[in-house]
Amino acid sequence: MANKIINTHFSDREMDCHCGCQKTVSSELLVRLEALRRMLDRPLSVTSGARCETHNRESGGKPGSWHLKGLAVDISCVDSEFRGEIIRLAGMLGFNGIGVAKVFIHLDLRPEEEKRCFLYD
Numbered sequence: 001m002a003n004k005i006i007n008t009h010f011s012d013r014e015m016d017c018h019c020g021c022q023k024t025v026s027s028e029l030l031v032r033l034e035a036l037r038r039m040l041d042r043p044l045s046v047t048s049g050a051r052c053e054t055h056n057r058e059s060g061g062k063p064g065s066w067h068l069k070g071l072a073v074d075i076s077c078v079d080s081e082f083r084g085e086i087i088r089l090a091g092m093l094g095f096n097g098i099g100v101a102k103v104f105i106h107l108d109l110r111p112e113e114e115k116r117c118f119l120y121d
């Protein structure tokens with residue numbers, strides 16, 4: 001139900017919990033993600049947005065994941081140059097958690113004092 005809040009390039013199907021429970025991301029996350037999309041001027045494919053406890057567990061998410069609070073997204077990304085651009089702009093847009101994996105980038109809105117950029121195995 002993400003797009004009830006603002007009009008974005010993202011579909012509810014991308015942002016809501018994939019189990020069908022309709023848990024969705026926070027409007028703050030959606031606003032910042034849309035800002036990132038507009039600055040990049042290139043499509044972003046979200047592979048995971050909000051997750052309920054059950055789906056988080058089943059999809060191998062960490063307990064206490066920011067996805068549970070609707071404050072995180074994973075974006076599909078395999079191209080180094082594009083990855084660099086996303087990381088640079090996401091940092092400017094207040095995504096205080098940036099996780100880099102081989103095929104995706106995780107962005108979350110953890111508090112400023114917990115700011116970190118990390119690599120997945």
Ligand SMILES: [Zn+2]
Nearest residue numbers: 017019021052
């Ligand atoms: Zn769910």
